Amino acid sequence: MTSHVAPLNRIRVGSAPDSWGVWFPDDPRQVPWRRFLDEVADAGYEWIELGPYGYLPSDPAVLAAETGRRGLKVSAGTVFTGLHHGPAVWDETWAQVSRIAALTEAMGARHLVVIPSFWRDDKTGKVLEDSVLTAQQWRDLTRQTERLGREVRERYGLEIVVHPHADTHIDGAENVARFLDATDPGLVSLCLDTGHYAYCGGDSVKLIETYGERIGYLHLKQVDPEVLAGVVAEGVPFGPAVARGVMCEPPGGVPALEPVLAAAQALGIELFAIVEQDMYPCPPEKPFPIAERTRRFLRSCGV
Structure with a gap:
């Protein structure tokens, strides 16, 4: 007797350079971009994210040709921002956002994933600023994020989805709720990364059920509870x-992904669910078998 899994027909699954150990535009320890594109297609994915700007070709014609012949489409671009620093950083932020948003739009994608800046260095663990924002910094963060949402939509037709992330000021349940409560739902949605949210102590299913109308995008990821316990106990930085x-x-x-996907399907909207398994740095032969197995597992979940 075979078990039948109901198809989660509103969820479109993809993967990202991150699942191939890619964190930087250029790094000798990362797989070359052509190999990433070959392998992500061979693993059974149709959708990808752009990853760090400059890793994939930034000429839309070249990128469209390379993705198109592999049957791949782009779901989103990604930007890193420090908007809690207020209007003073707007011009610098917009300079990089506009470049990435233009490529994202040219590739037919509709989303821009916005990651807040880290309060401690990703590689060295050096503390760069206080891990807790002041009231003024919260105001700057929320107002500038709304401005970003408005500008990106008006100029590029994209929706921003803000990504709660370990070692940033938008991390676990308390800060995510504070951020959502202080921002306009018409301008700011969330990219819920199930791994980062669990890493920071959050419950993804509960977040989807509580703030469903704010969920605009998903990253599918899991944490190893034993490794996490050691990381938390020792105060180890994210990198x-x-x-x-x-x-x-x-x-x-x-978290278990089946209930997360079921909760997401119940929202009744079309959602991307992009697999991201952080593993920088990793041997070049490691990602592909994991990507294949993960795609098989997600099919068994109905997506």
């Missing part, structure tokens, strides 16, 4: 935590 294997291959970690 070294990834090198320890804190993000693990599903279905071996938390």
Whole structure:
């Protein structure tokens, strides 16, 4: 007797350069971009994100040809921002956002993933600023994010989705709720990364059920609870935590993805669910078998 899984027909699954250990535009320890495109298609994915700007070709004609012949389409671009620093950083922020948004739009994508800046260095762990924002910084963060949402939509036709992330000021349940409550739902949606949210102690299903109308995009990821316990106990920064294997291959970690996907399907909207398994740095032969197995697992979940 075979078990039948109801198809989650509103959820479109993809993967990203991150799942191939790609964190930087150029790094000798990362797989070359052509290999990433070949392998992500061979693993059974149709949708990809752009990853760090400059890793994939930034000429839309070249990128369209390279993705098109592999049957791939782009779901989103990604930007890093420090908007809690207020209007003073707007021009610098917009300079990089506009470049990435233009490529994202040219590739037919509709979303721009916005990641807040880190309060401690991703590689060295050096503390760059206080991990807690002041009331004024919260006001700047929320107002400038709304401005970003408005400008990106008006100029490029894209929706921003803000990505709660470990070692940033928008991380676990308390800060995510504060951020959502202080921003306009018409301008700012969330990219819920199930791994980062669990890493920071959050419950993805509860977030989807509580703030469903704010969920605009998903990143599918799991954490290894044992590795995470050590990371938390020792105060290990995110970069070294990834090198320890804190993000693990599903279905071996938390949160369980089946209930997350079911909760997302119940929202009744079209959603991208992009697999991201942080593993920088990693041997070049490591990502592809994991990507294949993960795609098989997600099919077994109905997507």
